[in-house]
Amino acid sequence: MLLKNMLKYYSPTGNENKLVDFLVKWANDNGFNAYRDNVGNFIAKKGKGKEILLVGHVDTVSGKIPVKTEGNKLYGRGAVDAKGPLACFLEASKKITEGKIIIVGVVDEEGESKGAKNILNKFNPEYIIVGEPSGWSNMTIGYKGRLNIFYANEESKKHSSSPDSNFCEETIEFYNKIKKYCEKFNHGKKLFEKIDVKILSINTNNDDFTDKSTMKISMRTPLDFEIKDLKNFVKDNKKDAAVTFSSYEEAVKVNKNNKLISIFIGAIRTGGGEPKFKLKMGTSDMNILQKYRVPILTYGPGDSNLDHTPDEHINLDEYEKSIFILKNALEKIVDIS
Incomplete structure (x- = not known):
């Protein structure tokens, strides 16, 4: 067979x-x-x-x-x-x-x-x-269409008592902003008309002086979606992290x-x-x-x-x-x- x-x-x-x-x-x-x-x-x-x-x-x-x-x-x-x-x-x-x-x-x-x-x-x-x-x-x-977002954040170590967000929290905050962007876009729309967002992987590591985090996010997009708007939102909200994108499939x-x-x-x-x-x-x-x-x-x-x-x-x-x-x-x- x-x-x-x-x-x-x-x-x-x-x-x-x-x-x-x-x-x-x-x-x-x-x-x-x-x-x-x-x-x-x-x-x-x-x-x-x-x-x-x-x-x-x-x-x-x-x-x-x-x-x-x-x-x-x-x-x-x-x-x-x-x-x-x-x-x-x-x-x-x-x-x-x-x-x-x-x-x-x-x-x-x-x-x-x-x-x-x-x-x-x-x-x-x-x-x-x-x-x-x-x-x-x-x-x-x-x-649906597809765009992957690759996020990488690196910063000097902070004391755990610092009032500022640490590198892990900044990574989560970044994802939550994208999720809220999608929720706003999706309001009142049918399933095939919505953006779907998922974390595909997230990793952290550090040495004596530096903390690092990486994350891969999958975006599934509807017909006639204006991908430039999403990319601009990502760039405006990444703070000091490095962000790159996969090729976009409509x-x-x-x-x-x-x-x-x-x-x-x-x-x-x-x-x-x-x-x-x-x-x-x-x-x-x-x-x-x-x-x-x-x-x-x-x-x-x-x-x-x-x-x-x-x-x-x-x-x-x-x-x-x-x-x-x-x-x-x-x-x-x-x-x-």
């Missing part, structure tokens, strides 16, 4: 090479022209005509999970996020005999998305399908009235499901790939509530249904292209 073999290759971000080697060989043995690109992405192509681009990712978060099957459940790191959807892409596409299909397993999706950024402007797709767990009868049509939300979504609605109904649309509070490579400005959606088997958890597993019945639905959708796309 392709997916089970993929799960045997532990591939946390930065360690994807062995899995990519396996996938290149598998794809070349199954009718594709496959290779590794200059940043390590897995690329597999077949057919001629207008391009259908399917993009999953080969990296996972860290944390090994023993690969095992229990009943109709397959366990392993990446079973849901997102080797399951990528395997679904490959299994469905190998059965397609017409049209041009390009499958990409990008690296670094759980990091800074260098794999997805590297394929921008490399292809000329008519449609894009991103592989993430949506559930077999659902489509994901939106993700939120994405797809209009339901497009051919790709209509095709998937029909395919899901053919498979016995009732299609539903999901808006996710996280971020995926769909945020980056929207820059192609073509019809796009996210689809794949699996329960995203199991992403990154120690209990990550996929229902094999759902996995097989997703392959059937994707094959049906690809055939319809080829027919109208």
Whole structure:
């Protein structure tokens, strides 16, 4: 079974090479022209005509999970996020005999998305399908944007009796100001319209004369958010700390009235499901790939509530249904292209 073999290759971000080697060989043995690109992405192509681009990712978060099957459940790191959807892409596409299909397993999706950024402007797709767990009868049509804030404060030691805030308290005060900024922005708004803020990590250390603190904050932002206002607020409230920002990924939300979504609605109904649309509070490579400005959606088997958890597993019945639905959708796309 392709997916089970993929799960045997532990591939946390930065360690994807062995899995990519396996996938290149598998794809070349199954009718594709496959290779590794200059940043390590897995690329597999077949057919001629207008391009259908399917993009999953080969990296996972860290944390090994023993690969095992229990009943109709397959366990392993990446079973849901997102080797399951990528395997679904490959299994469905190998059965397609017409049209041009390009499958990409990008690296670094759980990091800074260098794999997805590297394929921008490399292809000329008519449609894009991103592989993430949506559930077999659902489509994901939106993700929030993302900005990470990196805070670093260093100061000379103070006596514990000092009336001034110490370095730990200043770090907490900085975060609380950002949280209040978000609460004010979020007032009266719906969930997908709000800013979400989380501390991803916080650390302190010191020596005989200096106290230091670092903090990484994740900001999930809504559509059409003015990121300059947030950055200016951060700079105005950091005091003497050093603050830097990650690259900013804009939120994405797809209009339901497009051919790709209509095709998937029909395919899901053919498979016995009732299609539903999901808006996710996280971020995926769909945020980056929207820059192609073509019809796009996210689809794949699996329960995203199991992403990154120690209990990550996929229902094999759902996995097989997703392959059937994707094959049906690809055939319809080829027919109208």
